Amino acid sequence: MKKKLTSLLAATALTASAALSSASAALAADYTIKIAFLGSPEDEDYDGSMVFKDYVESRSNGRAAVEIYPSGQFCGNEKECLENLQAGILEVYITTIGGFGNVFGPGQVLDLPYMFANDRIAECVFDGPFVNELRAGVLAEGIPMRLMVISNTGGWRNFGTTTKLIKTPEDVKGLKIRTIPAEIQQELVRQLGGNPTPIAWPEVYTSLSTGVVEGTKNGITDIMNMKFPEAGLKNLTLDGHAYMGALWWYSDVAWQTLDDETKRIVFDGMNHLKTVTRAFPMRRQIEAYEAFRAEGGTIYVPTAEEKAAFQEASSGMRKWYTDKFGAEWLDKVDAAVAACSASTDAEFASANQ
Template identity: 50%
Template sequence: MLKTTLKTLLLASTLAGAAGLAQAADITLRATATSNENDEDYDGLVVFKNYVENASNGAIAVELFIGTQLCATGEECLQGVADGSIDVFISTSGGAAGLFPYIQVLDLPYLMSDDRVAETVLSGDFTRELRARALADSGDAIRLMTIGNTGGWRSYANTKGTVHTPADLKGLKMRTVPADLPQQAAMAVGASPTPIPWPELFTSLQTGVVEGTANGITDIMSMKFPDAGLKYLTLDNHSYMGAFWWMSNARFEGLTPEQRQVVVDGFAALQQATFASPKRKSIQAYDDFKAAGGEVYVPTAEEKAAFKEAATPVFDWFKGNVTGGAEVFDQFTAAITKAQAEVDAERAADLN
């Protein structure tokens, strides 16, 4: 009886509080993700919305637009952020590379060793350095708030057979986005890059237009690619699938100092949610992949070293052909070296 009464009181209090928050809100942030409610981006936005609305005591409301209600492409959405019609938007590196080409540095293969290192890098000064650069390049219109994750790590998957070394990718028709960097990366490991839009990838795998792709397991299973013949996955984890969270700088600077703190802390909570979400979702995704007849292969240290060596020319290409690439590459690799040392020291201390 007491438990029932307490639950009733708690529910009534929560509903009353939510109603109070809604009535008190005098600022509404419009946030959009061109994905769906099964995606890590949505998980992050839900955490952000909950934190900001509660921590601001209802002064700030967050309205979520999932899908293409406000905009359809990265370029269109970022234009909305710049002109103030959209307050918050999440993009992949490819979705924002037209405006900020150097953010593709996260797509360079085999630089970060694992999640702990990646999360340390993206929680530190490297993100702030990218923020300053993006603000300058957008005329102080578009502010990078944080970098999270959207799908774990990219690995090679294909319809033909187990991939142990770059030699096994030779001539394989590898799906890429229509951008220079991923095509250079595919060629470096011996594959034949084939630009295919994401919505067409299932049919392209099914018909043999492409024979492989570089994706995370949650994307592979959400798109049901095993049904199109994708059966072989090599967990080389060659690049971290970064999620770039942008905000209208005018909107951010128009908030009070206290409200800006709430928003910054909200993005910190969002980042942690997107770091965690792929780890949980991948457990079921791997089980489903194997149940669908898929094979998961983990390369040896020597095999992974062979992939890294083959991909090395892409680094020079990036530094020489991407605007701002050389400086951002140096900042990124310096941040990785520092983060790796920190993580190694923490591991050593915890093993004592």
């Protein structure tokens, strides 16, 4: 007992020391960059933020200090976080593609189903000139949020269910599927014949276990982190209808206060963050899939024909989008996807000679 108490006191002292050290560094710095997100310290967002912190503080020789606030410690919900970001009270915040769509409607184009064939195409698009256009488009609308990088926050969205295994679009018909509040994700379920049910993330476990919904659209790491198999989710269909992009924003109000040297350090640091937050979900999903199977879960990979059927069944999503937002941003994404597809094909052809 005495040993445990000593260890606890030592750990508490270490945490307090780290907090004081961080506070002292912030006081001594010319700039303090606060990063806030709603995910936990176990998420890749935290790992990426730590890499960013280390890079920025070391390369700036302490002129810039970075403070990280996970788990809603700085702002408790997305609305509050975005308000702080746009006011310049918070320097860095991360949104999902769905969350971004609530700020900049045309941005929902990134959530159109089956837009990207695989990680390489998605990441090629998100590393290319399209991101510069998107950044400029948001700022041109008077939204004081500067897009830095687009990473990943959980792999790909797939259909998980508590009842029947989904193999074809026909299997979705009549199912109550949980979605985020974003209208585009609700429309996808609707076009496949299901009943979309927007439910807040903390309530999904209970909704699955009580039958309020029969399925959800998530990546495997999120499914296992939230213990959804315990709530009855036993079937997973890897249709990969959406790349779970993570958009990292810097408050444009705060950005304008940085000198040019610090801006470059922050920009480069964000790209290091991007590397980590893309790689970690791919690595962690290995154990997550194994754990899902170990708990009695069934994983199904649609055939090429079945995947084509899902794409055909949801093809009306493009018209739904253009009716609301026009074709400008859809054309931009289509062009970027085509260019990246041609580039990766040419790269393979060269390597295969």
